[in-house]
Amino acid sequence: xxxxxxEGRGRWLxxxxxxxxxxxxxxxxxxxxxxxxxxxxxxxxxxxxxAVEVPAVPVERERVQxxxxxxxxxxxxxxxxxxxxKEERVVLASGAVIQGIDAxxxxxxxxxxxxxxxxxxxxxEPGAVVRWVWPGAETGxxxxxxxxxxxxxxxxxxxYFVRFQVCRDLGGRRVGVLAEQVVSIDVxxxxxxxxxxxxxxxxxxxxxxxxxxxxxxxGADKLNAYRWDFGDGTSAxxxxxTASHAYATQGMGAQESRGFTVRLSARDSxxxxxxxxxxxxxxGQPPPDEPPLAILDFERARGATGDDGWRSGVTVRxxxxxxxxxxxxxxxxxxxxxxxxxxTRPWREVITVEEDLERGGFRxxxxxxPSEVSPTVKQVVDTLHGRDVSGxxxxxxxxxxxxxxxxxxx
Numbered sequence: 008x009x010x011x012x013x014e015g016r017g018r019w020l021x022x023x024x025x026x027x028x029x030x031x032x033x034x035x036x037x038x039x040x041x042x043x044x045x046x047x048x049x050x051x052x053x054x055x056x057x058a059v060e061v062p063a064v065p066v067e068r069e070r071v072q073x074x075x076x077x078x079x080x081x082x083x084x085x086x087x088x089x090x091x092x093k094e095e096r097v098v099l100a101s102g103a104v105i106q107g108i109d110a111x112x113x114x115x116x117x118x119x120x121x122x123x124x125x126x127x128x129x130x131x132e133p134g135a136v137v138r139w140v141w142p143g144a145e146t147g148x149x150x151x152x153x154x155x156x157x158x159x160x161x162x163x164x165x166x167y168f169v170r171f172q173v174c175r176d177l178g179g180r181r182v183g184v185l186a187e188q189v190v191s192i193d194v195x196x197x198x199x200x201x202x203x204x205x206x207x208x209x210x211x212x213x214x215x216x217x218x219x220x221x222x223x224x225x226g227a228d229k230l231n232a233y234r235w236d237f238g239d240g241t242s243a244x245x246x247x248x249t250a251s252h253a254y255a256t257q258g259m260g261a262q263e264s265r266g267f268t269v270r271l272s273a274r275d276s277x278x279x280x281x282x283x284x285x286x287x288x289x290x291g292q293p294p295p296d297e298p299p300l301a302i303l304d305f306e307r308a309r310g311a312t313g314d315d316g317w318r319s320g321v322t323v324r325x326x327x328x329x330x331x332x333x334x335x336x337x338x339x340x341x342x343x344x345x346x347x348x349x350x351t352r353p354w355r356e357v358i359t360v361e362e363d364l365e366r367g368g369f370r371x372x373x374x375x376x377p378s379e380v381s382p383t384v385k386q387v388v389d390t391l392h393g394r395d396v397s398g399x400x401x402x403x404x405x406x407x408x409x410x411x412x413x414x415x416x417x
């Protein structure tokens with residue numbers, strides 16, 4: 008089932024999907040006070056299902072002052088969005104908790120994209136899926152399944168609202184809302200001379216603390232002498248528009264997070280200095296002596312097996328004393344120009360289970376079909392999501408397909 012955007016017409020489609028998110032962070036807004044100096048998450052308002060709509064706290068660059076918002080716009084309320092999606096909204100009691108929403112920047116220029124990522128915890132809810140909904144520019148509502156979202160800012164500056172929900176399909180057009188939060192996003196008119204328009208900084212994460220940065224220039228003007236400030240007291244100068252950096256993660260608790268502001272400057276052919284900024288976030292890893300919640304044994308196919316495509320073996324074992332319930336698989340298709348497409352499907356639709364093992368383990372295979380891997384595709388990455396009996400999130404990832412060679416340039 009491919010990821011789709013729902014635009015308030017036709018039947019309601021209950022799928023889940025996401026977009027690869029650049030590691031990023033804004034600021035946490037303590038209630039009634041100034042922003043905490045430690046970078047954490049984008050300011051949101053908890054919207055645990057109830058009849059009263061709670062306004063979101065706006066996010067500003069650098070120091071954030073919570074603004075008083077009487078109410079969110081009528082078009083952004085849960086009731087209005089459900090009506091636009093032709094759903095019947097049903098609020099349910101639930102143990103699901105939205106722990107926070109992260110963003111790769113505190114505000115965004117008109118027409119640009121902002122990466123959002125939600126973290127869900129609390130009690131496991133069988134059959135629950137997650138999604139983003141927001142008022143559409145030309146339709147009543149737009150919908151993006153999954154915990155990650157690449158939200159494109161409208162063409163006009165202003166304050167916009169995006170809603171993250173944990174839902175359950177109740178049959179027909181009835182949708183049960185288990186938990187939700189509203190994000191208030193500041194969209195600004197940056198102008199053609201703004202640094203965001205002439206130089207952009209993309210971020211990808213390779214490991215627990217390792218990141219790769221890439222400078223992107225929308226124009227054809229070549230830049231040189233790239234100077235990188237990684238925000239942790241270290242810097243570098245490169246001739247190429249890329250740099251990698253490993254942040255120290257030693258001593259971080261499993262629930263601890265640290266944020267850094269990365270700044271890039273480079274000169275164009277006329278000698279003008281252009282700058283760009285990005286945000287990265289580190290999350291603490293479990294202690295090395297803590298047993299894993301699940302163990303993956305993956306054998307990737309090296310070549311297509313006839314018309315069936317690439318069939319790889321997957322074996323998952325859950326150690327004694329644990330138990331995992333699996334929910335969905337998020338598939339990321341990465342092109343050679345680093346563009347990412349994402350789709351999310353129930354895990355048994357992606358993984359063919361040949362044998363059920365104990366405590367949620369299984370043995371089976373996953374297939375990538377030829378129609379999913381055009382010559383422009385570099386890699387297909389699958390992530391299996393689930394939760395253990397205590398509600399902790401369990402994720403296992405593997406590369407179901409990897410191209411052997413880059414296609415020749417035209």
